[in-house]
Amino acid sequence: MRYWVVGEFGSGDEVKKALRRLRELGYAKETLDAFSPYPVEGLEEVLELKPSPLRGFAFVAGLMGAAFGYGVQWWTNAVDWPLNVGNRPPHAGPAFVPITFEMMVLFAALTLFLGLMWLYRFPRPHHPLFELESFRTASTGGFWVSVTTERREETEPVLRHLRGLAARNTSVVEEKE
Numbered sequence: 001m002r003y004w005v006v007g008e009f010g011s012g013d014e015v016k017k018a019l020r021r022l023r024e025l026g027y028a029k030e031t032l033d034a035f036s037p038y039p040v041e042g043l044e045e046v047l048e049l050k051p052s053p054l055r056g057f058a059f060v061a062g063l064m065g066a067a068f069g070y071g072v073q074w075w076t077n078a079v080d081w082p083l084n085v086g087n088r089p090p091h092a093g094p095a096f097v098p099i100t101f102e103m104m105v106l107f108a109a110l111t112l113f114l115g116l117m118w119l120y121r122f123p124r125p126h127h128p129l130f131e132l133e134s135f136r137t138a139s140t141g142g143f144w145v146s147v148t149t150e151r152r153e154e155t156e157p158v159l160r161h162l163r164g165l166a167a168r169n170t171s172v173v174e175e176k177e
Contacts, residue, residue, distance in 0.1 A: 002175045005158040007167030012040030018165040035144040058108040065107025069100040
């Protein structure tokens with residue numbers, strides 16, 4: 001059973017202060033999370049988030065797509081079925097540039113899409129926090145801090161800490177199985 005103890009704050013700066021204080025109080029970085037209606041500068045440093053590996057995956061996939069696109073065109077035009085049309089050489093590199101570029105973009109985009117699905121476990125159409133009516137403000141103007149706990153008795157101290165940090169609204173949400 002998992003429990004999410006959440007608190008709503010008025011601004012991104014308040015969220016960053018609350019997260020710093022919770023880290024000082026000994027809460028592990030894996031248990032902390034933040035929700036905001038727009039990106040808050042510096043929040044990823046406070047949460048100690050690692051850079052996503054998707055950037056590197058997309059780069060490698062783009063290079064592989066470009067090599068594949070160029071290789072297929074070279075094979076079909078210069079090796080497998082060479083045709084002398086208009087005295088054009090069998091291997092005309094500049095003619096291959098548009099398809100090579102398009103294959104690079106296609107492979108990188110598909111890698112990003114599928115990588116997001118796999119790495120971040122998408123799609124997850126439902127999360128227990130969505131049951132909380134006041135959590136709707138996370139997409140319109142509310143800034144939320146979440147602390148995940150495994151036991152019910154751990155929720156009370158977290159609630160006290162969040163209230164002490166001037167959270168406007170606090171709640172406990174439990175995962176229903």
